[in-house]
Amino acid sequence: MRRIALPFLTLSDDSVALSEWTIGELGQPRFPLAEILEDWDYEKDLEIGVEVTVDLHQASLDLALDAASLKLAAVLVVGTGAGSLPRVTHYACIKIIDRGNTSVRLEATLAGHTLSSQLHLEIRILLDGPIASGSQLSPRFKGAKLWRTDLRVLLEDGGESRFPIELTSFTDSFQGMPEQNAPWYMQWDPSNFHADFGGNVRLYVNSDNEEIAHRFVDGDRILLQAIVADVMTQMITTALDQENEDDFLVTFEQGSIGQQTRVWIETAFSGQNRQSISAMRRNYPGRFHASILAAAELRGEE
CATH class of the missing domain: 2.60.40.10 (Immunoglobulins)
Structure with missing residues (x-):
């Protein structure tokens, strides 16, 4: 009943x-x-x-x-x-x-x-x-x-920790814009970490670049690692730039942009707090970006 x-x-x-x-x-x-x-x-x-x-x-x-x-x-x-x-x-x-x-x-x-x-x-x-x-x-x-x-x-599989990827012509979609000659482009709203990750993050891969398009379609691991690392970097750095305290990402619900960003931070910088991660970003930017690149590769193997 x-x-x-x-x-x-x-x-x-x-x-x-x-x-x-x-x-x-x-x-x-x-x-x-x-x-x-x-x-x-x-x-x-x-x-x-x-x-x-x-x-x-x-x-x-x-x-x-x-x-x-x-x-x-x-x-x-x-x-x-x-x-x-x-x-x-x-x-x-x-x-x-x-x-x-x-x-x-x-x-x-x-x-x-x-x-x-x-x-x-x-x-x-x-x-x-x-x-x-x-x-x-x-x-x-x-x-x-x-x-x-x-x-x-x-x-599909519940949509968790995924985002739609579209192979498209940047000449058609972004003609005259800075994105036109980029190999890929992520569209998202950095002001709304509460938004659903799957429904509000979209990645475009430039089909005008034949080499990139072929490698993407073939599932080239190095290319995919670079793409995922770029997505992670954008969201992690935006989160670190927030003026809130350490608990900025704690309250976000499962499936949100904020929750996925928190998962990525914990994967790339295990055991480190926000202050130490921000210090690494300022003082050792190479190590900061390498940590994210490594985390992107690990995710690709899961």
Whole structure:
């Protein structure tokens, strides 16, 4: 039973029926939603949907409200992010269920670049009316939560400690910009360490550079080590430049940019505190960068 211990009557599971969840790429046929969404990347937008049917007669008995005037709101809530709690949630779709329409389809389009690690899908049934009627135990406020169920879906391998990599023409994407002739370029927001790592960090590799492109596609270990080290260096140095105390990265949740940066710092500078790492960066920059390069190679072997 998914009933909630609230001071008013709620819906029994016998009152609500859900169809099979479906998912698919934007504009493509949908298929049943599994626990893991395979063969997907952050460039792909998704469409999800589920049909919700409420037995209003049973619902009226559950709530001690008149079936003829009972109105419910079916809500689809979508969240994303690693961990037990989604870092980002929004109300994706709301439909009214009443005597004339006991079955509704909840659907939403999800932008791929906003997703990270997991999809958290939740259906809520809320009271829309009548208000201040029924028995003393009947729900009396619009929006009272009467029923819920949720579902979690892993995106590929869960998306932890990874970021999307795209092979692209820098002449097309960054024409006239300083990045145009760079072998690779990382796009991220250094002001938001709370953001999901998988959904807010993107690495572009320059396909105009044929040697780099071929080595990247072939999985050249030295090139990949240099790329990962560059990503690590950008985030570690930005974190060290923060004016906060040593606990700056401690509070960040799993899957965030801050959490991944903390992991990298602990890998590259094991047993050292922030002051000693910052001192190494100032006084021995070669050792500082070599430590990150070595840590990038170790990660590549895992």
